[in-house]
Amino acid sequence: MKALVLAGGTGTRLRPITHTAAKQLVPVANKPVLFYGIESLVAAGITDLGIIVGDTEEEIRAAVGDGRAFGATVTYIRQERALGLAHAVLVARDYLAQDDFVMYLGDNFIVGGINELVRKFEAEKPDADILLTRVDDPSVFGVVELDATGRVVRLQEKPPEPASDLALVGVYLFTPAIHEAVRAIRPSRRGELEITDAIQELVDRGLTVRSTTITGYWKDTGNVPDMLEVNRSVLDTIEPCLEGSVDEASEIIGRVRVGRGARVRRSRIVGPAVIGDDAVVTDSYVGPSTSVAENCVIESSEIEFSIVLAGSSLKGVGRIEASLIGKDVQVSRALHTPRAHRLVLGDHSKVQITP
Known part of the structure; x- marks a missing residue:
């Protein structure tokens, strides 16, 4: 089994930090978020990693190297434009070949790793297995609807009126069946090839799509509050x-x-x-x-x-x-000046000042 690690996003919600740094390399407990994902994959026995990179390719390459520091082998795959998660699968087609693979979003954080999920997938061999969690605001996520038996019946990307509170976590397990599904879909209203549409294609074709709902800790570290919360969670475990x-x-x-x-x-x-x-x-x-x-x-x-x-x-x-x-x-501290704030702020900065 291979892994496809997505590290090509621009991180608009973490600006201005991500004007000059890859969002996947912002540290949690002084270690880049991306490293936690790589370590989870290696711990699950997956050491052949394809990393999708974009404009921050040089930074990602400098930080991860050839993967030997993690006990892995890394292949870098260039995605010229961020045109959706399914597009990343399309770009990585030659690398993935006919292997099963885990797609792992490089800015996601899952406490406890994915060992059990990988073992279950290898033992039961569904066409796809998706990781879900309940969220307060599903409208900003890919949303999954299950029937009474727990079978996946419908997926929607950031729906204005979500059919459930089950959101896709950034970890997916696929067989090569996903490649035909990716080629069958068309860009969404956002102009992207959505992985939700590709998985829906599998469902519509009658293939086996399973889901695992996690109750442990998961965060998408795409904004400052979540990044601080993940930092708190990791620090709670340090010796x-x-x-x-x-x-x-x-x-x-x-x-x-x-x-x-x-x-x-x-x-x-x-x-x-x-x-x-x-x-x-x-x-x-x-x-x-x-x-x-x-x-x-x-x-x-x-x-x-x-x-x-x-x-x-x-x-x-x-x-x-x-x-x-x-x-x-x-x-x-500003010295010898009237009571005032002197600021030099980059684009998209956020500052709260006590009157």
Whole structure:
């Protein structure tokens, strides 16, 4: 069995972070989201990975390499334009050949992995197996309708009036039957080849499409609130580890990981939290559910329930919470000025200011 990992999206909901970085490489607990998916596939015994890439191909290649670091073999497949999930299957036709495969969206996060799902598929051999979960707002997802016996009868992509609250999770298992279905469909009103339409084609042809509804933790990390929530969830599982230096004037409480070369001085860190390699935390408070990446500086500041990417600094800025701060960002206190906010913000930024 092979895997088709989709890592070509532009990440419009994570702008401005994704103006300069691939959304699949935004870190959760200081590790890119994409790496969690790759590790789940390898843990399930799938080591032949085809990664769909687009405009951020260079970044993805630099981060993942040839796959050996994960115990996998990686083939990169270029998708010139993001024309839908089914289009990605079409583009990868030669790579997939006649093999069964898992299609895995590179910005999805599933706690517990997919081992059982893969074993079930290999044992029972349906034409497709789709992963579902119940959501509060199904209108922004692919939605699946089941009959009284649990059989898949209808799929719709982002319907204005959903027939159920069952949404497609970004993991699909297919036999080669999907290739004929993909070739049979036409672009949707969004101008994309929808995987929901291709699966519906399988259903309409009387092929076996099974579903598995998960009750565990799943998130599409396509926006900031979900990214912060996934970060919190992953940090809840970390084991404490102090590889850097912490002085006697500092206090470490709970599950905290301090990376190699990191220095904590006269500060209080309350876990779960991660301080990256060579970061410096001085006269500060780092609260629960916070990831501070490598080479960051936190000085005379407070931060909680946030993600700070590599090379950024917070100096004398009071309290920050529920924030995603990009790479090489400088946040500092304005001195000797009237009470005012001075901002330099990129396109699609979001800022909340206390009056």
